[in-house]
Amino acid sequence: MVHYIAPKGEFISFVDDEDYISKGLEWKLFTARSVKRELLYKSGSYQGKVKLAGYEQYGNGLDTVIVEFENGMLSCINPSYLKEMQSANFGKELLSGPVSDVTSISSETKTEKEASMTKPSKPLSEDHPKKEKTKSKKATAKPKLDLPAEKVHFTAIIKEFTAKMNHFTGEEDEVILLSEVKVTTEPELAIGDAWCGYSKTLKKAELEEGDQIEFDGKVVDKKYNKEIRYKVNNPSKLVKRVEA
Template identity: 75%
Template sequence: MAETPAETKELVHYIEPKGDYISFSDEEDYIAKGVEWKLFTARSVKKELLYKSGSFQTKVKLAGYEQYGNGLDTIVVEFDNGRLSCIHPAYLKEMQSSNFGKELLSGPAAPGSLTEVVQDAKGKGTEDPGKSSTEAPKATQKKEKSKSKKEPAKPKLDLPAEKVHFTATVKEFTAKMNHFTGEEDEVILLENVKVTSDPELLIGDAWCGYSKTLKKAELIEGDALEFDGKVVEKKYNKEIRYKVNNPSKLVKSTEA
């Protein structure tokens, strides 16, 4: 049976995110991250997951995640009482198993003594008394070893809300998995993307769908482009975080 918020407060050691964390940009981003963390499948998406600790369990929602160097994530979960806490993806995945913590369920746990193996912003973890440090998920141990190599997260850009004018260069034609259809969509990777409207803003790398309109332009790699469009925060991968939607009024000239 799920615990009440008051009971949860006594049984959970909260490790709150350090400052701002990354929220999901949309439903597709939520599904993609959940599938990546192996918490559910694209055909069976879960809006709530089990959080287990000692002699109790409750349900939590995925609020977002913190991201470190080398593609390492720490999930931020939200409890019914609104409190946030960080947890390693591999450990939250273990909690979904019916066999998780059975050895702890045979007896009562001391309130306030239960903690989960998580990564805080400094890369340090705390232990669940039911698990020794040697029993922590291998992914957690690997993350601790690589903490000295993590790079500072890039600051988020203050993106314009309206449609603006861009310059960019075609970098590559590729594809991106669409988790709703289960098929790959054709996309274009762009580099040197810059908003030239006032105020100017350097985006860097971005991506956009390879629409029928763009195909008519017969683009090739290296084409320098000018166009109107709207930029949003929607990742292609961990390095390319921004997408250009509905590019129009396209003008191109092949770079020498």
């Protein structure tokens, strides 16, 4: 049978589609112009499709990918090894036999290689539940705010000018990181850290780090990174605040 290497308890699931694309690019499983929702899994005479379910992360900065088979079973695999499986020449000599539904890995060497490239764990038996409840990043993140649906008035402080990779264009977009972001329109709401695009309009304001500003805009749930979850869209009517 396929040698499933079960996740060691809870694992990290993807926050959203952007997080999925970011990790997939980091592992080099696909390109920004060709994002894949299904990947090939090849082992012995078996070849099938799997989906990325999440990953395990360790202190040394290495990730182990969790894949979900078509039968619902979960298994760990090294991302570099999964990347190799996408090659047309991968295991060509082993795939000359008949392809079965959920078949065995005929090569003990191949099994040992998979096991050595992933974090050791007890194999998952067929009697084991197909899926375990997982703890996603959302479960450990701060509670989601009830964001206003309409454009509102904000106050904030310019924290940093930086850039963010646009995975759809393959280029970096200029952005501004904001701190102490607060909705001053009733009902007031403390956002904390947020980010926005560094548009031509904002560039005309000649902003500097540390500037206290107020402006109109719409806040949405779109993360910059793990710590900065919210984005302000189309900031306008920007005014620098001067302390008395």
